[in-house]
Amino acid sequence: MNQKLVVSPSPHVHSGDSVSKNMYGVIIALIPALLASLWYFGIGALIVTLTAIAACVLFEWVIQKYLMKATPSISDGSAALTGLLLAFNLPTNIPIGLIIIGAAVAIGIGKMSFGGLGNNPFNPALVGRVFLLISFPVQMTSWPVPVASRFQYLDATTGATPLSVMKEGLSSGASFSEIMSEIPSYLNLFMGNMGGSAGEVAGIALVLGGLYLLVRKIITWHIPVSVLGSIAVFTAILHFSNPDDYAGPLFHILTGGVLLGAFFMATDYVSSPMSRKGMLLYGVGIGVITVLIRVYGSYPEGVSFAILIMNAFVPLIDRYMKPKRFGEKIKAAKVQKQ
Amino acid sequence: MLKTFSIGGIHPADRKISADKSIEVLPLPKRVVVPVAQHIGAPAKTEVKKGDLVKAGQVIAKSGGFVSANIHSPVSGKVFKLDEVVDASGYRKPVVIIDVEDDEWEESIDRSETLKTEITISSEEIVKKVGEMGIVGMGGATFPAHVKLAPPPGKKCEVLIINGVECEPFLTSDHRVMLEKGDELIVGIRILMKALKVDRAVIGIENNKPDAIKHLSQLADKEQGIEVQPLKVQYPQGGEKQLIDAVTGRQVPSGKLPIEVGAVVHNVGTTLAVYEAVQKNKPLIERVVTVTGPGVSKPSNFLARIGTPVSQLIEAAGGLPDNTGKVIGGGPMMGKALSNLEVPVTKGSSGILVFPHEEAHRKPMENCIRCGKCVSVCPMGLEPYLLMIETEKELLDRAESDNIMDCIECGSCSFTCPATRPLLDYIRLGKGKVGQIIRNRN
Ligand code: SF4
Numbered sequence: 001m002n003q004k005l006v007v008s009p010s011p012h013v014h015s016g017d018s019v020s021k022n023m024y025g026v027i028i029a030l031i032p033a034l035l036a037s038l039w040y041f042g043i044g045a046l047i048v049t050l051t052a053i054a055a056c057v058l059f060e061w062v063i064q065k066y067l068m069k070a071t072p073s074i075s076d077g078s079a080a081l082t083g084l085l086l087a088f089n090l091p092t093n094i095p096i097g098l099i100i101i102g103a104a105v106a107i108g109i110g111k112m113s114f115g116g117l118g119n120n121p122f123n124p125a126l127v128g129r130v131f132l133l134i135s136f137p138v139q140m141t142s143w144p145v146p147v148a149s150r151f152q153y154l155d156a157t158t159g160a161t162p163l164s165v166m167k168e169g170l171s172s173g174a175s176f177s178e179i180m181s182e183i184p185s186y187l188n189l190f191m192g193n194m195g196g197s198a199g200e201v202a203g204i205a206l207v208l209g210g211l212y213l214l215v216r217k218i219i220t221w222h223i224p225v226s227v228l229g230s231i232a233v234f235t236a237i238l239h240f241s242n243p244d245d246y247a248g249p250l251f252h253i254l255t256g257g258v259l260l261g262a263f264f265m266a267t268d269y270v271s272s273p274m275s276r277k278g279m280l281l282y283g284v285g286i287g288v289i290t291v292l293i294r295v296y297g298s299y300p301e302g303v304s305f306a307i308l309i310m311n312a313f314v315p316l317i318d319r320y321m322k323p324k325r326f327g328e329k330i331k332a333a334k335v336q337k338q
Numbered sequence: 339m340l341k342t343f344s345i346g347g348i349h350p351a352d353r354k355i356s357a358d359k360s361i362e363v364l365p366l367p368k369r370v371v372v373p374v375a376q377h378i379g380a381p382a383k384t385e386v387k388k389g390d391l392v393k394a395g396q397v398i399a400k401s402g403g404f405v406s407a408n409i410h411s412p413v414s415g416k417v418f419k420l421d422e423v424v425d426a427s428g429y430r431k432p433v434v435i436i437d438v439e440d441d442e443w444e445e446s447i448d449r450s451e452t453l454k455t456e457i458t459i460s461s462e463e464i465v466k467k468v469g470e471m472g473i474v475g476m477g478g479a480t481f482p483a484h485v486k487l488a489p490p491p492g493k494k495c496e497v498l499i500i501n502g503v504e505c506e507p508f509l510t511s512d513h514r515v516m517l518e519k520g521d522e523l524i525v526g527i528r529i530l531m532k533a534l535k536v537d538r539a540v541i542g543i544e545n546n547k548p549d550a551i552k553h554l555s556q557l558a559d560k561e562q563g564i565e566v567q568p569l570k571v572q573y574p575q576g577g578e579k580q581l582i583d584a585v586t587g588r589q590v591p592s593g594k595l596p597i598e599v600g601a602v603v604h605n606v607g608t609t610l611a612v613y614e615a616v617q618k619n620k621p622l623i624e625r626v627v628t629v630t631g632p633g634v635s636k637p638s639n640f641l642a643r644i645g646t647p648v649s650q651l652i653e654a655a656g657g658l659p660d661n662t663g664k665v666i667g668g669g670p671m672m673g674k675a676l677s678n679l680e681v682p683v684t685k686g687s688s689g690i691l692v693f694p695h696e697e698a699h700r701k702p703m704e705n706c707i708r709c710g711k712c713v714s715v716c717p718m719g720l721e722p723y724l725l726m727i728e729t730e731k732e733l734l735d736r737a738e739s740d741n742i743m744d745c746i747e748c749g750s751c752s753f754t755c756p757a758t759r760p761l762l763d764y765i766r767l768g769k770g771k772v773g774q775i776i777r778n779r780n
């Protein structure tokens with residue numbers, strides 16, 4: 001009866017959770033937004049998404065196999081996820097060559113140069129996106145018109161995003177309510193019927209996906225709520241103190257990738273803080289910086305930069321924002337009356 | 339909302355397949371192996387030699403100090419030899435091996451089933467008796483029970499908490515004791531209350547044992563100052579600090595004992611042993627052990643003598659399944675994997691768990707993806723991922739200031755980690771090293 005028994009330290013059971021389950025979970029959560037993107041931007045969305053995913057997976061495989069001489073781990077889904085998120089942050093009429101450059105930067109510089117999954121301080125998809133934005137500002141800021149451009153790719157009819165219309169309008173002296181009458185209604189904004197990056201437009205689909213992440217416990221509420229909350233509070237203060245010169249909170253939240261950023265980009269495990277307290281601080285930081293850039297900076301949108309800036313503070317946040325230790329409560333002290 | 343502890347926690351599958359199996363008396367083995375160190379603290383000093391005849395209940399090793407416990411012979415027979423063997427902890431320990439002959443008990447022990455409710459001895463005598471009878475914490479910690487009944491000067495116990503949580507998956511020995519020995523438990527609780535001079539006792543039971551909650555509530559209703567507190571199911575609620583937090587809302591500060599917040603915790607099994615010691619003069623020589631596992635044909639709860647080889651319990655539960663890959667002494671979260679099945683049942687053995695090959699192996703680890711899940715499940719509010727890195731890199735002073743010594747080794751972090759990182763393995767290692775540094779400092 002004495003066959004060899006396995007001897008290993010406790011615990012002897014595991015939850016069954018895995019890295020790939022989390023990655024594919026996020027990918028599933030992005031499906032509604034992908035469908036919305038295909039609906040509004042048609043073949044452009046399809047080409048950009050497929051290219052970005054394929055390029056990211058390929059670069060990861062090549063780098064792991066030939067440069068790092070390691071067993072490629074592309075099946076964990078993280079490279080595909082980076083590709084999908086990169087695509088979601090690009091306009092759908094962007095040339096394939098640029099997508100490939102973006103993917104190379106995202107995977108090569110954003111992720112692998114730091115040692116691969118788990119070691120990258122910045123969100124790789126955003127590194128790729130911001131690189132493209134700075135290097136190719138023209139191609140990165142021409143936006144296909146939704147629905148009308150469904151069957152066009154490079155030749156898509158383009159128009160402005162609500163955010164840039166707002167920014168220009170306000171600086172040329174028009175009032176918020178005047179500009180609002182020229183851009184899509186809140187309902188249209190929420191449904192995604194506006195110009196913008198492939199995956200950022202459909203608020204309703206992003207919220208749906210975000211709820212899925214929360215229900216599956218892939219993310220907790222702390223980051224999305226603190227990002228959205230701080231943007232809402234900050235812009236509300238500005239708007240209600242001067243309703244003509246500043247756009248309202250709902251406008252800010254529904255435009256320019258705030259929902260995509262709050263639910264999917266800022267919550268990237270690797271580049272966000274570990275403790276709940278840290279997550280809240282980080283989220284508020286992203287919200288405040290986003291509004292500062294939008295209102296006082298030269299870019300109409302600011303979420304990507306805000307997230308990358310806060311990514312840089314994560315090591316510091318982790319160092320000083322420790323979780324609440326057991327027994328730290330003052331309650332413990334007052335108890336022994338004697 | 340039901341009460342539970344306030345930080346972290348996980349929900350592993352229950353798998354309590356032996357919950358409806360009544361306690362069965364296991365036939366006497368031919369030979370018992372009795373370790374003389376079955377408790378935390380100083381080992382006991384052996385008082386018998388080869389060839390001596392002993393009776394069940396006779397002291398064979400005397401307590402080696404205040405934090406120590408007597409060891410009694412669990413059987414009658416002849417001492418075969420004094421030896422050193424590897425026990426369930428994996429270390430070589432001195433043992434007394436006894437060949438069983440008949441079943442003759444010390445005359446002073448009352449072996450009848452009659453319930454004795456009247457407590458005739460004083461608080462001080464109770465503490466002394468519990469010490470003499472070798473009672474230790476039977477939930478697994480094996481801390482000598484009488485020490486916890488004598489709070490240090492200046493500290494006063496305000497509430498006695500009886501741990502009926504049994505939060506480890508698979509294990510059901512405490513559950514069965516609560517169902518079958520309810521009357522004895524209530525008397526045991528009154529004895530403990532008298533010893534501690536407290537007027538309030540709370541029995542904490544998780545909501546997955548509604549029958550035990552109902553049964554003990556009915557009995558407690560007839561008593562002054564004893565109540566049952568149903569708790570929301572959450573691991574590791576059976577941890578002393580977590581249970582106190584769940585029941586009273588008070589958190590024992592880092593490095594302090596429960597008495598700091600006016601609480602003393604005893605396990606259900608221990609409480610039964612206290613009843614038997616004080617009312618029946620019976621030392622701790624047998625206990626209820628769950629034998630279970632997915633492939634075990636007769637999952638059971640046995641009343642087994644201390645020193646019975648594990649192999650014999652498995653045999654009685656239908657034998658070792660063909661595809662056995664691992665045998666664990668204790669539960670799946672905190673138990674120890676056994677390398678050999680001849681190790682004996684000890685005072686701290688709550689269960690024996692047999693796992694098939696499919697469940698015996700761990701998955702290889704991947705990079706930490708910084709998901710923070712280990713941080714959010716840690717019931718002590720620690721950062722397991724960081725403690726692992728600090729141990730790996732020998733940053734022991736950092737590990738110490740990140741409270742590595744607070745880790746209760748519950749395993750929630752390793753259980754949860756999606757990258758299957760062996761967090762607790764490293765933390766244990768780190769605790770060992772940091773503990774050494776702290777001892778050298780003093
Ligand atoms: S084993 Fe230690 S570090 Fe891990 S969850 Fe439990 S208390 Fe926290």
Ligand code: SF4
Nearest residue numbers: 706707709710712755
């Ligand atoms: S649970 Fe595992 S992967 Fe997640 S932060 Fe902790 S160690 Fe890293």
